[in-house]
Amino acid sequence: MTSSIDPIVLFFLLGLIAGLLRSELRLPQAIYEFLTVLLLLAIGLKGGIELAKQPFGELLMPLLAVIIMGTMLPLVAYPILSLVGRFKRADAASIAAHYGSVSVGTYAVAIAYLGAQQIDYEAYMPLFVVVLEVPAILVGIVMARGVSRDTDWGKLAHEVFLGKGVVLLMGGLFIGWIAGPEGVEPIAPMFFDLFKGVLALFLLEMGLIAASQIGGLRRYGLFIVGFGILFPLFAATIGTVLGWMLGLSTGGTILLATLAASASYIAVPAAMRLTVPEANPTLSISASLGVTFPFNILVGIPLYHQFVNLIQNLGG
Amino acid sequence: MHLETRKLLTITTEAALEQSVLEDLDRLGAHGYTIVDARGRGHRGSRNASWDLTSNIRIEVVCPEQVAEAIVTHIREHYYANYAMIVFLSDVDVLRPEKF
Numbered sequence: 001m002t003s004s005i006d007p008i009v010l011f012f013l014l015g016l017i018a019g020l021l022r023s024e025l026r027l028p029q030a031i032y033e034f035l036t037v038l039l040l041l042a043i044g045l046k047g048g049i050e051l052a053k054q055p056f057g058e059l060l061m062p063l064l065a066v067i068i069m070g071t072m073l074p075l076v077a078y079p080i081l082s083l084v085g086r087f088k089r090a091d092a093a094s095i096a097a098h099y100g101s102v103s104v105g106t107y108a109v110a111i112a113y114l115g116a117q118q119i120d121y122e123a124y125m126p127l128f129v130v131v132l133e134v135p136a137i138l139v140g141i142v143m144a145r146g147v148s149r150d151t152d153w154g155k156l157a158h159e160v161f162l163g164k165g166v167v168l169l170m171g172g173l174f175i176g177w178i179a180g181p182e183g184v185e186p187i188a189p190m191f192f193d194l195f196k197g198v199l200a201l202f203l204l205e206m207g208l209i210a211a212s213q214i215g216g217l218r219r220y221g222l223f224i225v226g227f228g229i230l231f232p233l234f235a236a237t238i239g240t241v242l243g244w245m246l247g248l249s250t251g252g253t254i255l256l257a258t259l260a261a262s263a264s265y266i267a268v269p270a271a272m273r274l275t276v277p278e279a280n281p282t283l284s285i286s287a288s289l290g291v292t293f294p295f296n297i298l299v300g301i302p303l304y305h306q307f308v309n310l311i312q313n314l315g316g
Numbered sequence: 317m318h319l320e321t322r323k324l325l326t327i328t329t330e331a332a333l334e335q336s337v338l339e340d341l342d343r344l345g346a347h348g349y350t351i352v353d354a355r356g357r358g359h360r361g362s363r364n365a366s367w368d369l370t371s372n373i374r375i376e377v378v379c380p381e382q383v384a385e386a387i388v389t390h391i392r393e394h395y396y397a398n399y400a401m402i403v404f405l406s407d408v409d410v411l412r413p414e415k416f
Binding site: 265270273274277281 | 330332333336369371395397398399
C-alpha cells in the first residue's frame with residue numbers, strides 16, 4: 001500500500017488553508033454547482049454502465065439492509081445530541097438527520113482512493129448513495145415534529161425525491177444502464193477521464209467552505225467537534241460490519257463504511273431549512289462541513305480501510 | 317404625464333425560501349415580481365453566496381397598498397422567527413397603474 005497523499009486531498013488542504021488565512025480566493029457559485037453536477041452524473045453513469053454488464057439479481061437484500069442502516073443511524077445520534085449535547089429537540093433532530101444521510105463529495109473521494117489503490121468495488125454502490133440520502137431526512141422530520149403535526153408531506157416528498165442529488169444520480173444510472181459501455185464511450189472523456197480533476201477543483205471549494213464554518217465551531221464548542229469525529233467512527237464501524245455481513249468486497253465495504261460515516265451537506269440542509277425552520281442551520285453545517293467532512297477526507301477513509309482489513313482478518 | 321402611486325415591496329431573504337415566498341405572493345394578489353441574487357451581511361452573519369445555503373435573493377414587487385400590507389403581514393407571521401429576512405416598503409410612481 002502506498003502512503004503518499006493523494007493530490008486531490010492537497011487541493012482540499014489548499015482551500016482550507018487559504019480560507020483560514022482569509023485569502024480572497026473564491027470559486028463562482030455557478031462553477032461550484034457545475035462541478036457538483038459533473039460529479040453526481042459521473043458517479044451515476046459509472047454505476048449504470050456496470051449494472052448494464054450484469055443482471056440486477058440479489059440487489060434487494062443489500063438495499064433493504066442499507067435503508068435500515070440509514071434509518072437507525074439518526075435514531076442513535078438523536079439521544080446523544082439531546083442528552084449529552086443538550087441540544088433543543090429541533091437542533092438534535094436536524095443534526096441527527098445530517099449524520100444519517102450521506103455526502104456525495106466524501107463518496108467521490110473514497111472512489112478516487114479505491115482507484116488509486118486499485119481496489120475493486122460493487123457496481124451498484126451508487127444505488128446505496130441514493131437510498132441512503134432519503135430515510136434520515138424523514139426520520140429527522142418525524143423526530144423534530146412528530147407525525148401528527150401538519151407537515152406537508154407532498155411538498156416534502158417533492159423536495160426529497162426530486163432534489164439535485166437523487167435526480168442526477170438516478171439519471172446518470174439510467175443513462176449509463178441504457179447506453180451501456182460502448183454508448184457512453186464518446187462522453188467518457190468528460191465524465192471519467194476528467195473525474196479526478198473535477199474532484200480536485202470541487203475539493204478546493206469545499207476547503208474554502210469548510211474554513212468558513214470555523215466561526216460556527218468556535219461558537220458551539222467542543223461537543224460539536226467531538227461528535228463530528230466520534231459519531232462517524234461509530235457509524236463507520238456499523239457500516240463495516242454490515243458490509244462484511246452482506247458479503248461485500250473489500251472496496252464495497254470501505255465505501256459502505258465511508259457512506260455511513262459521512263454527513264450530508266446538500267440534501268438534508270435544504271430539506272431541514274424548509275421543514276424544521278426552527279433548527280439552527282449553522283449548528284449542523286459546522287459539524288458536518290467544519291468537522292466531519294475534513295475528518296473523513298484526511299483521516300477517515302484510510303482508517304475505514306484498516307477497519308475493513310481488520311474485520312476480514314478476524315472473520316476469516 | 318399621469319402618474320399613480322403604488323407600493324414597492326422589497327424582500328431580501330434566503331434563497332431556500334424562493335419557491336415558498338413566490339407561492340405566497342401569487343396567492344395574496346401580486347401580479348408580478350423581480351428576483352435577483354444577492355449577497356450581504358446582517359445580524360445572522362455574512363451571507364456571501366459562496367454555496368447554496370448562504371445564498372440570498374432580493375424579491376421586488378410593485379402592488380397596491382392593501383396587497384402589500386397583506387403580504388407583509390403574512391410574511392411577518394410565517395418567516396420572521398426562523399429565517400434571515402428583511403422586508404421594507406416604499407412609494408413609487410408608476411405610469412401604467414393597471415399593470416400592478
